[in-house]
Amino acid sequence: MNRQELVNLIKERKSYLCVGLDTDINKIPKHLLSHADPVFAFNKAIIDATKDIAVAYKINTAFYECLGIRGWESLQRTIEYIPKNVFTIADAKRGDIGNTSTYYAKTFFETYAFDSVTVAPYMGSDSVQPFLAFSEKWAIVLGLTSNEGSNDFQLQPAGDGLLYEQVMKKCASWGTPDNMMFVVGATQGESIANIRKLLPDHFFLVPGVGAQGGSLKEISEKGLNKDGGLLVNASRAIIFAGSDERFAEDARAVALQYQAEMGLYLNGVIQ
């Protein structure tokens, strides 16, 4: 999916909601466990309940990988089931020497046909650039993450600023706002305005609202730009909103609340 299509989708739906399919098989409603593929049965119901509200789905690959081969089967069924007009993210945090990164890019862009994949920047240019070589595909590079560990390196002094600033500036120079986004945690309230100033045009994938405690209001007021420029992810808060037969309706109800709130913030900002 290209940038214009994504921007149009945000305008149409008045939503920049990304639903995170962090589908922990130990947390899904018990009645699904009799299905041949419980993880896919769960995802299918969540997708059906939210596919007119969300502009993106993010699949956290760890929850699939840990189930072995049947987990990858669930992942494949899920990515094939997501409507093609919604943006898809493989949250896989890959990155290696160039030769290897090319294989990771092929994995997520060709083998599974995701629109984007999250990428770890520590290994530098040749670990990131292979993800930028695919038409209408995106690298979503870790900038300033939502977790406590972001204090260990990202928020430490580096060069003439902080490490995350160096990382975001340098990585941005390898791509464009049409093929690169950044992960910016919703819990990083004070830094978000600074990051938007640093990179006025890029999309940010924002985890950390909901279970991790970040504020949708704050990230929206500081982070939205004229194209939207944000994909705010909620995982557990939506997909595990309910725990019985009505889980999909419960998920939809929470997704609708996010959409309604996002509509207010978009009003007058998006052009």
Place this chain on the structure above:
Amino acid sequence: MNRQELVNLIKERKSYLCVGLDTDINKIPKHLLSHADPVFAFNKAIIDATKDIAVAYKINTAFYECLGIRGWESLQRTIEYIPKNVFTIADAKRGDIGNTSTYYAKTFFETYAFDSVTVAPYMGSDSVQPFLAFSEKWAIVLGLTSNEGSNDFQLQPAGDGLLYEQVMKKCASWGTPDNMMFVVGATQGESIANIRKLLPDHFFLVPGVGAQGGSLKEISEKGLNKDGGLLVNASRAIIFAGSDERFAEDARAVALQYQAEMGLYLNGVIQ
């Protein structure tokens, strides 16, 4: 595998050779392509030819992932086939928020029973620590990598030194030399003595000899310690030494050369 077992293996074999199973299906001998699982057929022959020489096997997951589900089947057959007395490394460069990193650790330590997994440090403590919570399992954290992109961030000023120094010092404080190793590229000749001084006891996983041009002599002279302390990886130089029916014998011949050279460097250093 615990540290003492690894050290004993190095002493027994007079080798600190890690064979990298970067099994690119496009590069394996053509006669294998008629096998039901060509990647495993290749790996099996390489393992049979080197299992008395190597002290470790490293599986680069990208080459398996890109084949989709059948790639994970090849990976599973391979890890199950490697003798239990040889150290195994999932070269997967994982790392995410704590909740997710726990699932990655379960993937490689429980679902696939690797001894170790490579871990990207950018997200900090809670992204690394879950890998340290498994008995006789190891996190191998990226320190100073072998690729050109290591100049972009790792070798840049940070705090009172360079970023890789901060990363290695801080990460080392979260674990011990019994459950943490570091990736140190063989191409980083000038920095290796400094790194050994910084971390006298840790094992280093060293890629970059062979195809990437690093010197086994230099990394050995500067990096070996009384326990060995190095696992030097060669992938393409060994596994693709030959390209016809004799590929496994060719691989063995190159592995024997490495072992012979390593025996010289170990002499008088290991205790």
